Amino acid sequence: MGGTFDPIHHGHLVAASEVQSWFGLDEVVFVPTGDPWQKSGRDVSPAEHRYLMTVVATASNPRFTVSRVDIDRDGPTYTIDTLRDLRVQLPDAELYFITGADALAEIFTWRDAEELFGLANFVGCTRPGYTMDAATIDAIPSQRITMVEIPALAISSTDCRERTSKGDPVWYLVPDGVVQYIAKHRLYAGSDEPDAVLT
Numbered sequence: 001m002g003g004t005f006d007p008i009h010h011g012h013l014v015a016a017s018e019v020q021s022w023f024g025l026d027e028v029v030f031v032p033t034g035d036p037w038q039k040s041g042r043d044v045s046p047a048e049h050r051y052l053m054t055v056v057a058t059a060s061n062p063r064f065t066v067s068r069v070d071i072d073r074d075g076p077t078y079t080i081d082t083l084r085d086l087r088v089q090l091p092d093a094e095l096y097f098i099t100g101a102d103a104l105a106e107i108f109t110w111r112d113a114e115e116l117f118g119l120a121n122f123v124g125c126t127r128p129g130y131t132m133d134a135a136t137i138d139a140i141p142s143q144r145i146t147m148v149e150i151p152a153l154a155i156s157s158t159d160c161r162e163r164t165s166k167g168d169p170v171w172y173l174v175p176d177g178v179v180q181y182i183a184k185h186r187l188y189a190g191s192d193e194p195d196a197v198l199t
């Protein structure tokens with residue numbers, strides 16, 4: 001499951017858990033993006049903070065892991081590179097790429113879109129406020145795409161950042177450890193710069 005995870009929230013975690021259970025997956029690998037090319041219009045938090053929040057959020061689930069492939073690769077993150085790197089690391093695995101309906105709706109704007117379907121199965125999770133248009137679903141090879149209905153959680157990272165910058169709570173929208181991580185490192189605090197992370 002790729003994402004900016006700025007911050008990771010319970011919408012991501014429920015989607016991952018539902019898809020793990022639906023397909024009986026051995027492992028869900030969360031892959032925080034490096035430099036997300038589609039979000040170049042806003043300041044994205046340093047990759048190490050997003051990586052560590054993802055580790056904190058997933059640590060208690062034995063089937064959840066976090067990969068550094070995208071944050072350790074220079075340049076903008078493209079899903080085609082993510083899948084190629086994971087394929088090298090897991091040569092025998094059958095890969096499923098988990099996305100929300102909003103991200104999947106954009107898939108044909110992604111680099112080397114047609115090649116993506118040769119590398120992984122795609123799983124589109126329902127997300128409140130977003131619908132997939134039939135033309136996009138029809139254009140994806142049908143054996144490579146599954147839409148999965150997940151319990152609706154109208155949570156977004158954008159809303160979590162805005163709440164934090166206004167001093168509103170994000171308790172129960174994100175895992176407790178992530179609430180504490182955000183406070184400790186003064187993320188999304190408006191004028192304050194977040195702590196630098198040593199790498």
Ligand code: ATP
Nearest residue numbers: 002003004005011099100103127153155156157158
């Ligand atoms: P932002 O508001 O910064 O875009 P986001 O909440 O959309 O953040 P991303 O990191 O962009 O989170 O999303 C990573 C993946 O998780 C995407 O495929 C997205 O569609 C999916 N996703 C995010 N939130 C939900 C949710 N509440 N329900 C289902 N899928 C979600």
Ligand code: MG
Nearest residue numbers: 004102103157
């Ligand atoms: Mg998003």
